[in-house]
Amino acid sequence: MRRRKSIPELLADIKIAQNKIDFWVSKIDNRIKNLEQLSLTNLGRFPYLSREYLKEVDMNKNIVLKLLQLKVLLEILEIRIETVLVLGEVKGYLAPVVEAFKNIKKEISIPLEFSPIIDEILDTLLPIESLDKSYIPHVSEEANKILSEAETIAKQELNKRYKVIQQNI
Numbered sequence: 001m002r003r004r005k006s007i008p009e010l011l012a013d014i015k016i017a018q019n020k021i022d023f024w025v026s027k028i029d030n031r032i033k034n035l036e037q038l039s040l041t042n043l044g045r046f047p048y049l050s051r052e053y054l055k056e057v058d059m060n061k062n063i064v065l066k067l068l069q070l071k072v073l074l075e076i077l078e079i080r081i082e083t084v085l086v087l088g089e090v091k092g093y094l095a096p097v098v099e100a101f102k103n104i105k106k107e108i109s110i111p112l113e114f115s116p117i118i119d120e121i122l123d124t125l126l127p128i129e130s131l132d133k134s135y136i137p138h139v140s141e142e143a144n145k146i147l148s149e150a151e152t153i154a155k156q157e158l159n160k161r162y163k164v165i166q167q168n169i
Helices: 007-041 047-087 095-107 115-133 139-161
Strands: none
Touching (some): 047 139, 095 139
């Protein structure tokens, strides 16, 4: 049985997860830039190859979008946990964020290196979350709202990050 983590340890795990997301996004970002360059280089000679590179760019951008969405959720969770530390009130405040994490975890396959951190965060918050569901009548609606806000923020970040206009090939 694993030792239950304290709130400061949980906040440290959240920071570690955010840093890992930044690292992964930068690796994928470099890959996207290389693929875009390869696509432009091969545009005249090998148009099919160029289109394939652009397809892979789109797949990588979708991965970055989900990673950025997960990072936004981690930031929201961090803010809410810090608020709980200051106010001392837990009921109804963390449950929607935990539910949003469960939903996004179902949507994306989290890599093996990253999964234990997210699982530990969720395991620490599950007892709190089970108390909160009886207090808030619409946890799922709030979770969906948080997920859509995170997705909107992630899309804005993705658009800022990749301003390259793709040509029809």
